[in-house]
Each structure stands twice: as structure tokens, then as C-alpha cells.
Amino acid sequence: MASTIEGYLYSFGPSRQGGVYCIQTFCVLSGRHFSQCRHKGDLVTLRSGILDVDHRVEDTGRQIVNDKVLYTLRLYNVTVTDAKKEVLVGALNSEEIAEWLKAFTSSLGRPFEFVPAEPCPSTISPAYAHLGEQFVGDTSPAASPRLEPESPMFHWQREKSYASLTTIGHESPTLAKSSSSQRFTDLQSTDGGQASKWKLVRCENGLRFFKEASSFPFVYKLPVMKAVGVVNAPADQIFNLIMDYGPERQQWDHTLECASVIEVIDGHSDVVYIRLRQDWGFSRQRDLCLSRYWKREESGAYSVFYRSILKHPLQAGLVRAYIHSGGYVVTPLKTTGGGKPRTLVESVLEMDAAGWSSLLGAGFSSYPAQLRDSLLRVVAGLREHVAAQRFNSCVTIIKRHILEEYPEVYPEDSLQAANLDFSEAAVSNVPFLSTSDDIEEFFDATMDQFSDSSESAHSVSEPTLPIVEHHKPLRIKVRSDRGIYDLSKFRGNVVRGPLQGGKHSFSEPDSSVFLLQGINSLSTGSRVPAGQPFCKLIGMDWFKSKDRIDHVAGRSRSLVQRACSKEGLFFFVVNLQIPYTSHYSWVFYFVTEEEIVEGSLLHRFISGDDTFRNSRLSLIPAIPEGSWIVRQAVGTKSVPLGQIVEVKYHVGFNYMEIDLNLGSSGVVRGVLSLVFGYISALVVDMAFFIRGETADELPERLIGVGRCSHIQLDKAVDLSAT
Numbered sequence: 001m002a003s004t005i006e007g008y009l010y011s012f013g014p015s016r017q018g019g020v021y022c023i024q025t026f027c028v029l030s031g032r033h034f035s036q037c038r039h040k041g042d043l044v045t046l047r048s049g050i051l052d053v054d055h056r057v058e059d060t061g062r063q064i065v066n067d068k069v070l071y072t073l074r075l076y077n078v079t080v081t082d083a084k085k086e087v088l089v090g091a092l093n094s095e096e097i098a099e100w101l102k103a104f105t106s107s108l109g110r111p112f113e114f115v116p117a118e119p120c121p122s123t124i125s126p127a128y129a130h131l132g133e134q135f136v137g138d139t140s141p142a143a144s145p146r147l148e149p150e151s152p153m154f155h156w157q158r159e160k161s162y163a164s165l166t167t168i169g170h171e172s173p174t175l176a177k178s179s180s181s182q183r184f185t186d187l188q189s190t191d192g193g194q195a196s197k198w199k200l201v202r203c204e205n206g207l208r209f210f211k212e213a214s215s216f217p218f219v220y221k222l223p224v225m226k227a228v229g230v231v232n233a234p235a236d237q238i239f240n241l242i243m244d245y246g247p248e249r250q251q252w253d254h255t256l257e258c259a260s261v262i263e264v265i266d267g268h269s270d271v272v273y274i275r276l277r278q279d280w281g282f283s284r285q286r287d288l289c290l291s292r293y294w295k296r297e298e299s300g301a302y303s304v305f306y307r308s309i310l311k312h313p314l315q316a317g318l319v320r321a322y323i324h325s326g327g328y329v330v331t332p333l334k335t336t337g338g339g340k341p342r343t344l345v346e347s348v349l350e351m352d353a354a355g356w357s358s359l360l361g362a363g364f365s366s367y368p369a370q371l372r373d374s375l376l377r378v379v380a381g382l383r384e385h386v387a388a389q390r391f392n393s394c395v396t397i398i399k400r401h402i403l404e405e406y407p408e409v410y411p412e413d414s415l416q417a418a419n420l421d422f423s424e425a426a427v428s429n430v431p432f433l434s435t436s437d438d439i440e441e442f443f444d445a446t447m448d449q450f451s452d453s454s455e456s457a458h459s460v461s462e463p464t465l466p467i468v469e470h471h472k473p474l475r476i477k478v479r480s481d482r483g484i485y486d487l488s489k490f491r492g493n494v495v496r497g498p499l500q501g502g503k504h505s506f507s508e509p510d511s512s513v514f515l516l517q518g519i520n521s522l523s524t525g526s527r528v529p530a531g532q533p534f535c536k537l538i539g540m541d542w543f544k545s546k547d548r549i550d551h552v553a554g555r556s557r558s559l560v561q562r563a564c565s566k567e568g569l570f571f572f573v574v575n576l577q578i579p580y581t582s583h584y585s586w587v588f589y590f591v592t593e594e595e596i597v598e599g600s601l602l603h604r605f606i607s608g609d610d611t612f613r614n615s616r617l618s619l620i621p622a623i624p625e626g627s628w629i630v631r632q633a634v635g636t637k638s639v640p641l642g643q644i645v646e647v648k649y650h651v652g653f654n655y656m657e658i659d660l661n662l663g664s665s666g667v668v669r670g671v672l673s674l675v676f677g678y679i680s681a682l683v684v685d686m687a688f689f690i691r692g693e694t695a696d697e698l699p700e701r702l703i704g705v706g707r708c709s710h711i712q713l714d715k716a717v718d719l720s721a722t
Contacts, residue, residue, distance in 0.1 A: 004030040005103040007096070009089040011036060011046075012065045012072075022066045027089065029100075032107050034075070036087075047087065053611045054079045056646070057104040059667055061267020062243065062294070063090065069240075071097040072267060075104065078646060094236045098296060105643050109615040198226060205380045209373070212350075212628070222368050224325075224350040224628060227376035233386045234341045235332040239302040241382060242328050243294065245272065252385035253378045257285075262312060268670040269293045273312045276321075279374075283367050284355060286321040293633070293670040302330040305629050305674060319355040321371070325629030326350060347379050348628055487591060490559050492539035493717050494708075502683075502709030506540040506588075509707045514620045514687045516700040530687070533702035534602060535572055535590035540706065544582040544716040549575070551650045552587050553657040559589050560655045570596070571655035572703055574688060578672060579663035584716055588686075590704035601697045605690050606656055613649055614642025616690045617658065624707075625683035633674045634684075640691070644668060676713075684708045 006029070012022040026040045035048040058074040065072075070090030077085070091097040198210040212224035231238055241248070245259040255276050263271040272292050278285040289312040294304045305327040314320055326349040333342040353368035497505025511530045518528035539559050543549055553560040553573045560571050569591055576586040596603050605613055619639045623631045641647065646664035650657040662668050675682065687705045692698045 003103060003106060004028070005100065006040075008040075009091055009097075009100070010065070010068065010070055011087070011089055012070070013084075013088050020065060022068060022070075025089075027100075029103055029107060034087075051075075051104075051108060053609070055108055057101065057108060058665060059101055059267075060088075061666055062094075063267050064264075065090065068092070073097060073101055073104070094239065094296060094302075095234075095300070098300075102298075105640075109611075109640075109643055201225075205377070206383065207377070207380055209376070222351065222353075222372060224348065225372060225376060226346055226348045227379050228344065228346050229379045229383055230333070231343050231345050231379075231383045231386050232340055233343060235300055235302060235330045235343045238330050238343050238345060238382065238386070239294075239304070241386075242304055242330070252381040254381055255375055255378060262289075266666045266669070268295060268666050269673060271309065271311050272306075275315075275318070276371075280367055280370060284317065284319045286353065286355075286371065287315060287318045288321055288323060290323060291673070293674060295633070295667055295670065297635075297637075300332045302328075303632055304328045304330075305633055307629055307674070307677065319353075321354050322352045324350045324352065325627040327629060327632070329632065345379050345382065347376050348632075349375055350628060351375075487536070487538045490538050490563055490589070490591075492541040492559055492587070492589065494540040494542050494711075497709055499707065502707075504712045504715055505709050506537065507707045507709065508537050508705055509624070509685050511687065511702055511705050513622070513685075514702065514705070516689060516702070517692055517698055519695075519699045521698060522695055528699070530689075530700075530702050533590075533687075533704045534592065534594070535704040536593050537588060537704055537706045538591050539589040540708070541585070541587040541589075542711065542716045543585040543587065543719050544580075545585075545719040546582060547720075548577055548583045548661070549585040549719060550577075550648065550659055551657060552585065553655045554650060554652060560652075560657075563591075563654070569654060572688075573655055573657040574704075575657060575659045577659060577661045577663065578676075579669075580676070580713075582716075582718075582720075584713075586708070586711075588704070588706050590688075601690050601692060602701075602703070606651065610647075610649060614647060615640075616693075617642040617647065618689055618691045620687040620689070622685040622687075623682060624685060626681065627678055630674055630678050630682060633671050638689075638691070679711055679713065681710065683710065 007027065008024050009027045010022055011025045012020060015021045025036045025038060025046060026042070028035050032051045033049075034051060036046045037044065038046060054077050056076055056078055058076070060072045060074045063070050063072045068090075070092065071094045072088060072090035075087040075089070080086075089100070091100070197213055199213050200208060201211045202209050207227045207229045210226040210228065212226070241252070245256075245261065249256060249259070257275045257277045259272060259274040261270050262273045265271070270292050272288075272290045274288040274290065276286045276288070289309060290306045291309045291311075292304065292306055294302065296302050305325075306323050307325055308320075308322040327347075329344075329346040329348070331344040331346075333344055335341055349372050351368075351372055353371050495505050497503065497507055499507050499509060511533050514530045515527035516530045518526065521527060541552070541559070543552070552558055552575050553571065555561065560573060563569050563571070572590040572592075574588040574590070576588075578584040578586065596606070601616075605616060617640070619641050620636065621634050621639065622636050623634050641660060644665050645668055646661040648659040648661075650659070662672060675684075685705065685707050688703045689700055690703065692700045
């Protein structure tokens with residue numbers, strides 16, 4: 001069965017006149033076939049094509065296009081560099097675009113049945129024909145690279161996103177404070193907070209006020225506070241109110257004198273300047289300059305994060321207050337008996353009021369606490385404003401699209417009417433989203449058919465260190481006498497440290513804190529603590545270079561190559577590629593501790609094609625120590641890495657390397673901008689696993705786990721000069 005979703009979306013992009021066009025089109029996604037036409041029922045399509053394994057969908061966030069606030073998606077082919085051939089669509093409703101994102105992700109995550117995978121000559125040996133599966137991987141240096149296309153409209157935003165990362169970690173030390181270290185726990189309270197971290201201190205005007213629990217309370221430090229209230233409105237409407245700094249905000253935010261967005265970084269990040277009202281005795285008026293980042297969870301919850309940055313000059317007569325971490329969490333609740341929507345709104349602040357009152361400390365001046373609590377009380381104003389408005393009393397209904405199930409096989413007459421040929425030969429040659437001759441009439445832009453991927457692929461510079469060519473067959477099975485090897489001899493440039501209190505070190509956390517699907521999860525939906533991981537973490541490298549660092553395991557001096565002579569060792573290498581002032585790489589080296597059973601999920605992941613790998617590769621992150629803003633932004637839910645960021649797989653004689661380009665996703669870049677602001681004060685846990693979908697693939701099992709403690713940027717080894 002193929003899912004079909006259809007409805008009206010705004011299509012936009014750069015026009016030939018130098019402006020931006022934005023028109024409404026009727027879109028249909030049926031299985032892997034996507035088309036756009038001007039109106040429903042039109043026989044002539046504006047765009048039409050088949051989505052193959054090289055296509056990606058990116059959530060490009062909240063954009064203002066021709067005075068319309070749109071929630072947008074970008075659909076593109078990673079092998080095509082012509083930005084005119086990507087699709088930019090948007091909707092006025094965030095829930096609607098979330099449905100389309102889910103549909104695109106589901107379609108792209110399915111195995112591509114029309115075109116069989118071809119073996120990669122550099123990784124297949126006749127000796128491994130008994131495996132019964134073809135090995136597909138980007139293992140050859142001469143292989144055509146997959147480059148992400150840059151849209152003229154979004155190129156400047158991408159550059160500004162990277163530019164914003166260059167200032168992260170260079171703020172004043174005052175801005176880099178983090179809250180007290182907290183031990184990671186999965187215990188959740190009924191209102192979405194972590195029960196062990198928050199203590200109820202009072203109830204006021206229908207709001208509950210919580211204080212973050214700290215093992216080391218300081219009398220001079222203003223504690224982190226949270227206000228929690230329930231608002232009778234849909235979550236997306238509340239989110240829109242929180243994001244908007246127009247005239248309507250004055251109707252519910254009593255702390256605001258004026259505010260404006262002074263810089264847009266991308267669809268998920270911007271910079272806001274706020275001037276607060278003066279309402280406290282002889283204290284001078286405060287202002288704020290905040291970096292703002294937002295995201296939407298699959299559950300329908302929204303998170304908006306703030307932290308102070310030095311982007312706006314200080315104003316005469318004003319005192320610049322600082323928000324070290326803060327924001328809103330908007331979580332939909334179950335509807336009432338009458339079908340009315342309810343939403344839990346949480347506002348969190350860790351701030352410094354600055355000025356003389358801050359110097360005196362919280363024990364001698366009440367103004368800092370009064371200012372913080374006043375900012376938290378706006379949740380009550382939001383609740384009353386919503387109650388006074390005539391919002392739709394029913395749950396938000398998306399009227400412009402329908403989600404249905406249709407058979408995979410299309411009726412023969414409909415295929416002829418649409419002039420579509422789904423044969424293997426036709427699908428393998430069809431251009432992605434080909435356009436009609438009438439496209440300029442509607443889009444005012446030249447949008448030619450997509451060229452063949454082989455013509456658009458172009459080369460990049462070779463890595464600084466040489467890549468080792470392998471002539472031995474890929475080793476899948478691990479010798480039973482592997483235990484005789486001393487794995488401590490294999491070390492990266494980051495030392496192994498203790499679980500608690502480590503500095504610029506790595507370790508292996510307890511894997512049981514991560515929750516995976518158990519053997520009965522398909523029927524019960526429950527998750528169970530993970531068991532022992534399949535691989536052991538034996539080393540970690542922290543690199544930087546002027547160019548992105550690919551295929552670390554293939555370099556002659558890598559830890560993996562030093563282990564080549566050790567029969568029986570098979571490595572999993574995870575290379576987290578992070579854009580910054582330089583290109584950083586966080587490299588984890590895992591080694592197998594047992595035999596990889598033929599036909600197992602892990603074996604199929606190694607020997608499968610990129611489509612299968614991307615649909616299964618997942619990560620569970622956690623922040624055991626760090627500020628609220630980072631813990632909330634990162635979360636603890638599993639992330640389908642292959643469907644969010646660009647991934648390259650390299651399979652060699654004794655290893656499999658996974659290169660994750662974290663800069664390829666706007667959502668991930670936003671999280672990175674928060675994490676890097678506090679990286680030296682963070683402890684980060686990561687658990688990598690392959691997601692199971694059928695009963696024979698359960699229970700799930702971790703590939704490996706790693707903990708990075710208080711990583712220092714200046715200790716990265718520079719590969720540019722070697």
C-alpha cells in the first residue's frame with residue numbers, strides 16, 4: 001500500500017526579475033511520485049517526477065515570503081547542483097507542513113523497488129558471494145561525491161548559519177554559564193518536566209512556579225525558575241503567538257515595551273532585540289539581545305529557546321540583562337469532553353539582571369527575582385488573551401489535504417491518462433520533477449528538467465592524508481580468539497577518562513539508561529532498557545581542518561589502519577562532521593566484541609544499500625550535565641539520522657565508517673549553535689543503534705555508546721597542515 005497525500009501548498013523561489021515568486025499550487029504525493037499543478041484536476045502538471053534514493057527533504061522552518069509567514073520544506077537531489085531544480089513549498093499552518101514532512105520522510109525511507117542496487121566494485125569480492133547480499137558503499141576515493149545543492153534563496157541563509165556558529169564559544173564568560181550539573185534520568189513528571197530536577201515553590205494566578213533543584217545552592221546566584229500553566233487553545237496557535245513580536249504581543253506580554261527581529265539566520269534561528277518596561281523603583285530600564293531557536297517534535301510539541309548574545313550595541317541609559325538559558329515548551333494535551341484543545345505551556349528562565357542589583361546578589365536585592373518572575377508571569381497573560389479571543393474551539397483541522405491509502409499498483413487507465421510509465425527502464429531515466437512548458441506563466445522563473453545525476457556530479461579536493469586502497473575482501477566474521485588482543489593499544493587523540501568529572505575525555509556510560517524496543521514492543525508499544533552494546537568504544541579523535549574531513553578510517557595513519565594487521569577485528573567508525581570556524585570531526589571508534597551473524601539486522605545494515613541504511617540508522621542523545629536550554633534542545637528521543645542529515649558510508653576490509661554531515665540540516669545546525677555555546681561545560685552521551693521494524697528484528701540492540709566530557713575546542717588536532 002502506498003500512502004497518498006494531497007492538498008494546496010505555496011510554491012516559492014527566486015524569480016528571473018530578482019524577486020521571489022510565491023503562488024498556491026495543488027500538490028500530490030503518491031508513494032514515490034510527486035506532482036504539482038495549478039489547480040486540482042488540471043491535466044497539465046507544473047512539476048512531476050519520481051523520488052529516488054538520492055532525494056532528501058529538509059525542514060527549512062519558518063520563513064517570511066512576500067509578507068506571508070510560511071512553514072517551509074525543501075525537496076532536493078543530493079547529486080544535482082542546479083538549485084533551480086529543487087522544490088520549495090510552504091504552508092500557513094505548522095501542523096499541515098508537519099504532515100507533509102512526515103509523508104515525504106516516509107516515502108523516502110521506503111526501499112526503492114524499481115531500480116535494483118548495483119554492486120560497488122571496490123567493496124565486493126567473489127569470496128563473499130555466499131553472503132547473498134550486495135555490498136553498496138561510497139568506499140572509493142574516485143567515487144562521485146554526493147554534494148548538497150545550494151539554493152540561491154537559501155545560500156545566504158546557509159552562510160549566515162555557519163557564520164553564526166563562528167561566534168559560538170567566543171562570547172563573554174558571563175554568557176557561558178550553565179546551571180548546576182544534573183545526573184541524567186528518564187523519570188518524567190505528568191506535565192512533561194523531569195520530576196527529580198524541579199521543586200514546586202508556589203502557586204500564583206493559576207500558574208505553578210518551580211525551582212530547579214541544585215546540589216550546590218548559592219545564596220548569590222539567582223535560581224532557575226519555571227512557570228507552568230494550561231491554555232485552552234491548540235499548540236500551534238500558542239506557538240504562533242509566542243513567535244510573533246507584532247502589535248498583538250502588547251495584548252498579553254506586560255513586560256514588553258518594544259521588540260524586533262534584527263537578524264534572520266535561517267528558518268529555525270534568528271536574533272531578537274527586546275526593550276523591557278521600567279516598573280521597579282530606581283532600577284534602570286533593561287534590554288535584551290537574544291538568539292532564538294525553535295523546533296517542533298513529532299508529538300506536536302513546540303520548543304522555543306533563548307540565550308543572550310552580543311549582537312546589538314549597548315544603548316545609552318539602559319542596562320543589558322542576560323538570559324543564560326530559557327524559553328518556552330508548548331505541549332498539546334488530551335482534549336476535553338467537548339473536544340476543546342488544551343495545551344501545557346512552560347516558561348523557563350536562568351538569567352542575570354545585571355547592574356548594581358545583580359552585584360549585590362539575590363540575598364540583598366529583590367529586583368533580579370522580581371524581574372525574572374515578571375517575565376515568567378506572561379504565561380498567565382497569554383492564557384487570558386487566548387480565552388478572550390474567539391479561537392476555533394475545535395482541534396485544528398487541516399482541510400487542504402487528505403491522507404489515504406492506495407494500492408501500490410496504479411490502475412492501467414489512470415497511468416495512461418497521466419502519461420506515466422513505471423517500468424524499470426523508464427523510472428531509472430525519468431528526470432526528477434520535470435516541468436511543463438507553461439511553468440513561466442505561473443512561476444516567473446526558468447525551471448528546466450533535472451539533468452542526469454552523472455552529468456551534475458563534480459569532484460572535490462582529495463583529503464589531506466592519503467586514502468589507503470584495500471585489495472582484501474571485506475571481513476564480516478570476527479574470530480573467536482579476539483580477546484587475546486590488547487585493545488588499550490589503540491588510542492585516539494582524546495584520552496579515556498572517568499564517567500564523572502572527566503575533562504576533555506571520553507568514556508562509556510551505562511547503556512541501560514537508553515530505552516529501545518523490546519521483543520514485545522510491536523504489540524505493547526513499550527520500550528525497555530538497552531542491554532550491553534554490540535561494540536566496545538576503544539578510542540575517540542577530535543579533528544579540525546579547513547575542509548570537511550571524510551573517510552577518516554581510510555587514512556594511512558588512522559587508528560583503524562594501525563589495526564589492519566590484527567586478524568579478527570572489525571571496526572564501526574562514526575564521524576560527526578561539524579561546521580564551525582574550521583570543519584571539526586568528532587570520531588568514535590567502536591570494535592566488535594562478538595561474531596556478526598549472517599542474516600542479522602547488523603549484517604544486513606553492513607551489506608545493504610544506502611536506502612536501507614538511511615532508513616534504519618538512529619541515535620539516542622542525552623545531556624547528563626548541562627544547562628536547561630541544552631538538555632531541552634537535545635532531548636532524549638531517538639533520532640533517525642539517515643533521514644535528517646546527509647550520510648556517507650565507507651566500507652573497507654575491516655571496518656565500516658559512517659560520516660554524518662551535521663551541517664546539512666537546518667534543524668541540527670540550530671541545535672549545534674546551542675550546544676557549542678556551552679560545549680566546555682557539557683557532558684554528552686550518544687548511543688547509536690539500528691532501528692528494528694519487524695518481529696524478527698527485535699529486540700533492538702545498541703551498536704555502541706559513548707560519553708564526551710567537557711570537550712575543549714582548542715585541543716582539536718589540525719589536519720590541514722599534515
